Amino acid sequence: xxxxxxxxxxxxxxxxxxxxxxxxxxxxxxxxxxxxxxxxxxxxxxxxxxxxxxxxxxxxxxxxxxxxxxxxxxxxxxxxxxxxxxxxxxxxxxxxxxxxxxxxxxxxxxxxxxxxxxxxxxxxxxxxxxxxxxxxxxxxxxxxxxxxxxxxxxxxxxxxxxxxxxxxxxxxxxxxxxxxxxxxxxxxxxxxxxxxxxxxxxxxxxxxxxxxxxxxxxxxxxxxxxxxxxxxxxxxxxxxxxxxxxxxxxxxxxxxxxxxxxxxxxxxxxxxxxxxxxxxxxxxxxxxxxxxxxxxxxxxxxxxxxxxxxxxxxxxxxxxxxxxxxxx
Numbered sequence: 001x002x003x004x005x006x007x008x009x010x011x012x013x014x015x016x017x018x019x020x021x022x023x024x025x026x027x028x029x030x031x032x033x034x035x036x037x038x039x040x041x042x043x044x045x046x047x048x049x050x051x052x053x054x055x056x057x058x059x060x061x062x063x064x065x066x067x068x069x070x071x072x073x074x075x076x077x078x079x080x081x082x083x084x085x086x087x088x089x090x091x092x093x094x095x096x097x098x099x100x101x102x103x104x105x106x107x108x109x110x111x112x113x114x115x116x117x118x119x120x121x122x123x124x125x126x127x128x129x130x131x132x133x134x135x136x137x138x139x140x141x142x143x144x145x146x147x148x149x150x151x152x153x154x155x156x157x158x159x160x161x162x163x164x165x166x167x168x169x170x171x172x173x174x175x176x177x178x179x180x181x182x183x184x185x186x187x188x189x190x191x192x193x194x195x196x197x198x199x200x201x202x203x204x205x206x207x208x209x210x211x212x213x214x215x216x217x218x219x220x221x222x223x224x225x226x227x228x229x230x231x232x233x234x235x236x237x238x239x240x241x242x243x244x245x246x247x248x249x250x251x252x253x254x255x256x257x258x259x260x261x262x263x264x265x266x267x268x269x270x271x272x273x274x275x276x277x278x279x280x281x282x283x284x285x286x287x288x289x290x291x292x293x294x295x296x297x298x299x300x301x302x303x304x305x306x307x308x309x310x311x312x313x314x315x316x317x318x319x320x321x322x323x324x325x326x327x328x
Contacts, residue, residue, distance in 0.1 A: 005042070006035040017060040020274060021267045030057045033293035037062050040300035046083035048296065049076065049096060052242040053262040053288040054087050056271050062296065063087060068243040069095075069141045070156040074325055076100060085299055086307075089287050091117045093307045094145045098318045105307040108295035112287045116142040119197035120176040125150035128173050132193055137173045138163060139320065140180060142199070145309045147176070149316030154324040157226050158241035160184050166327045179203070183226045183233055201262050201283045202227035209281060210235040213258055217279050221254035225261040232260060249273055262288065 014034065015027050022030070034057065041048065041062075049072050050063030059066055065075045069092065076084065076096040084105045086093035091114055093107040125137060125147055139151035140160070148154060155163040155174075161184055164172060172190060174181035176197030185192040205228050214220060214235075223245045224236035233239045238248055242265055249257055249269050258279040259266050266278040299305070309317065 006038050010038075011035060014061045018056040018271050021056050021271050027057070030061075030293055033297050034061055037293065037297050037300060040297065044083050044300055044303075045081055046085055046300060047079055047081040048085045048087055049092070051088035051092060051288065052246070052268060053264050053285055054268075054291060055264050055289070056267050057293060058087050058291065058296070059264070059268045060271055062293070068156065068158055068241050070158040070241070070328065071243060072096070073099065073141060073156070073321060074328075077325075079103070083300075083303075085296060087291050087296060088112070089114045089117075089291075090307075091142055091144060094309060094317075095141060095148075095321060097307045097309050098145060098148070098314060098321055101309075101314055101318075104303070106299045106303065107305050107307055108292070108299040109290040110305050112290045114142055114287055115200040116140065116176050116197045117144050117147075120147055120195055122146040122150045124195070125175065128175070128193065128195070132171075132173055135171055135173050135193065136167055136169060137175065138167070139175050140177050141321070141324075143176060145313050145317045148320045149313040151175075151316075151320045152323070153327070154320045156241065156324070158243055159324065159328045160226070161187050163324060163327055164188050164190050177227055179229050180226050182230050183239065186230065199227040201285045202232075202260075203229065204283050205229070205232045205260050205281070207231045207235045210258075210260065213279060213281060217256060217258070220256045220258050220279050221248075222258045222260060223248055228260055236260060245269075249276055252276075264288070 047064040049065045050059045073095050076099045084096050089112045097105040136152045139154050141154050141156050173193045175195040178194045181192040181194040222236040223238045224233050256277045262285045263282040266280045270278050
């Protein structure tokens with residue numbers, strides 16, 4: 001192990017957090033990077049923000065702030081740190097930068113993108129506005145800073161219904177996630193003008209798959225993310241953001257659950273809820289999995305890759321996020 005100021009007893013305590021989901025042999029491979037990252041955080045004055053889809057050794061052992069997109073956006077405001085490392089995907093790092101323009105924000109991999117964010121451009125938003133004048137644009141945070149800057153307000157899967165209802169209008173442009181917009185339309189009755197963007201993790205789930213899992217596990221509670229197709233959400237017992245799923249599990253009303261979302265979500269909850277059995281249909285996000293312990297360590301060692309946002313996009317992008325937070 002490299003020389004750091006991290007005591008072996010601290011590493012043992014960290015392993016206790018993930019022992020149910022990380023074999024000891026794997027932990028022995030992780031320990032050196034974890035010790036180095038903890039030491040580098042101290043020396044750099046850095047904090048690590050980790051999304052719920054990060055792997056357990058990142059989520060439970062080195063992250064300072066953990067949660068879904070809404071929690072990370074909210075908690076990114078005014079952080080008392082010189083450096084912010086986003087253990088998530090690029091649009092999340094951009095959001096952290098929008099909320100902390102004076103701080104250094106790092107993304108450990110430039111390839112940690114998002115199929116939703118990549119599906120739409122600022123010009124696409126302008127074209128939608130021209131086609132539907134006067135209709136407000138509600139943009140999912142899974143989007144680039146340039147798209148946020150063209151929007152009236154942002155939303156997350158946790159607050160999308162609240163944001164749409166707060167506008168008090170019969171019709172909105174909701175981008176870029178088509179399935180999220182369709183699911184919110186069903187809940188609110190507000191007409192949605194949609195964009196054909198999809199999450200490459202959630203779009204792969206099918207209602208037939210859910211019914212098959214239920215047949216083998218008749219006592220399971222099925223929790224589906226609202227980025228799933230409406231036909232999949234209709235098969236679920238509950239639909240909500242990753243934070244809402246976490247709260248559902250924490251209530252302890254069901255001893256067997258199936259999370260219809262990214263794989264690591266189940267791993268992270270299993271580490272914290274030893275009495276719950278998780279049925280695991282597994283779709284990995286290839287972008288989230290590009291964030292690894294070695295990549296985070298390298299980011300802190302070399303201060304790369306720094307996230308920057310062109311000055312002309314900062315005001316508009318920040319305004320859309322701040323309006324969301326004020327309405328949440």
